[in-house]
Amino acid sequence: MLRIRDIEIDPKLVLAPMEGVTDVTFRRLIRQIGGCGLTVTEFIPAASLARGDVKFLRMAAFDPDESPIAIQIYGADPAVLAEAARVAEAKGAHILDLNMGCPSKQVCKNSGGSSLMKDIPHAQRIVRAMRAAVRIPFTVKMRAGWDASMRNAVDMARMCEDEGVEGLTVHWRTRADRYGGERDLGIIREVVEAVSVPVLANGDIVDIESAREAFAETGCAGLMIGRGAIRNPWVFAQISADMRGEEIPTVSLAERERVLLSYYEALRTTFKNDHGALGRMKKIARYFTRGVPEGDVLRSAIFYSTTVEQAYERIAEFFHGLREVEAGRPWTFTRAAPPPRRRGRQPQRTSPGTS
Ligand SMILES: Cc1cc2nc3c(=O)[nH]c(=O)nc-3n(C[C@H](O)[C@H](O)[C@H](O)COP(=O)(O)O)c2cc1C
Structure with a gap:
């Protein structure tokens, strides 16, 4: 105690x-x-x-x-x-x-x-x-x-x-x-x-x-x-x-996806705009993605998203891919590429990183 x-x-x-x-x-x-x-x-x-x-x-x-x-x-x-x-x-x-x-x-x-x-x-x-x-x-x-x-x-x-x-x-x-x-x-x-x-x-x-x-x-x-x-x-x-000597809870892929998305949605309501929310999502992704297979693919998917909706779509596609693999069906994971730089805009300061 x-x-x-x-x-x-x-x-x-x-x-x-x-x-x-x-x-x-x-x-x-x-x-x-x-x-x-x-x-x-x-x-x-x-x-x-x-x-x-x-x-x-x-x-x-x-x-x-x-x-x-x-x-x-x-x-x-x-x-x-x-x-x-x-x-x-x-x-x-x-x-x-x-x-x-x-x-x-x-x-x-x-x-x-x-x-x-x-x-x-x-x-x-x-x-x-x-x-x-x-x-x-x-x-x-x-x-x-x-x-x-x-x-x-x-x-x-x-x-x-x-x-x-x-x-x-x-x-x-x-x-x-x-x-x-x-x-x-x-x-x-x-x-x-x-x-x-x-x-x-x-x-x-x-x-x-x-x-x-x-x-x-x-x-x-x-x-x-x-x-x-x-x-x-x-x-x-x-x-x-x-x-406590009890059975260790395991976490399914579906649960990881659900928790990530519901957390992101909750985050979104706390920021004044989606730009701030997306920045925070990227920060969390840096760590969260280390807990899932093919995490670097998920990390780049979120890091290189330019809107929250795009991040959500990519997250859904990523977890769909993992479930396909889990079910023994073929799936090719592709790392997202950085978005093209817009003229006159500052380059993004964030990168997927490795930590
Ligand atoms: C993103 C980030 C923010 C942190 N902010 C604080 C903080 O506000 N106050 C604090 O005492 N330590 C802060 N720390 C240090 C952590 O509380 C902790 O001591 C450190 O990360 C080592 O523990 P860990 O290996 O379990 O992460 C921060 C660490 C990280 C990674």
Whole structure:
């Protein structure tokens, strides 16, 4: 049983905060499928939340039945973070989370995110101010350290616990690793052994095997899953079934298609126009397509679509092809080509990528 103070997180699996992904629509999708014990908002800049900026207040919004929910904020100024923490509490968050993991240059330049890993005294001022500002449970999400020469998650975790932080998530990568680096869960185990608050393990947990490994190798209290949940939104249901010793739910091609399309349709209603919605669809496709056979074909189909309708048609055709193959009938998959560039228009910035 995982508890952050009196908040029960059952199953002990948490959807990671992911900017540009884990908005209320994505979180709804994950909650409908089930198996996730806690959802977290995308990170929200403390200054904007403290100012009451409408766009960011909307980012902090959640469904009435979304429980428990953590609101994550980031920033560098203790007073501003404390004020944003109050706003998050007033919005009804069950847990307040501080981001000490974001590697982005922009965030680190302003001394927020993972750059706090370089400066424990400053991080301490922030944590102390936030702790004093709210009554709700308070957690911190951090990386293993700044770089290979500064893997100081244990010191940071001890400081956090001393200041009243009630739960920690540790991503095994340092800031310098960004999304690469050599998998090393040892640092998470060290943190687990150093503090008595619950510690969640994070980083490349994508299926039952990696979940079992993370529990066994770190002794963590729970797992946080990010990209694995975009690739396979059923990952929580599958891991939690495994933890209970139950049969692992399998997902048919028809179900994958239905979920992708209904999620896209839900996304569409949240954007002002289809251009924005299509951009988000492409972002999701980058990960989701890794969970289906011939995923690169589906990825190019979505990436090179110029309208939402075209994307839908291509998705339908792609899944039809997969079903034909499944039924033993011949089918040739063809990768979509980039659309011709229109004169006077900027070339598309996105590409199917490989990650
Ligand atoms: C698209 C994207 C956006 C992210 N945004 C956030 C964020 O807003 N806050 C945060 O703490 N971490 C953020 N992360 C990091 C994830 O929460 C997580 O720590 C990281 O992806 C490693 O876990 P994973 O291997 O399960 O994805 C983001 C990651 C991705 C891929």
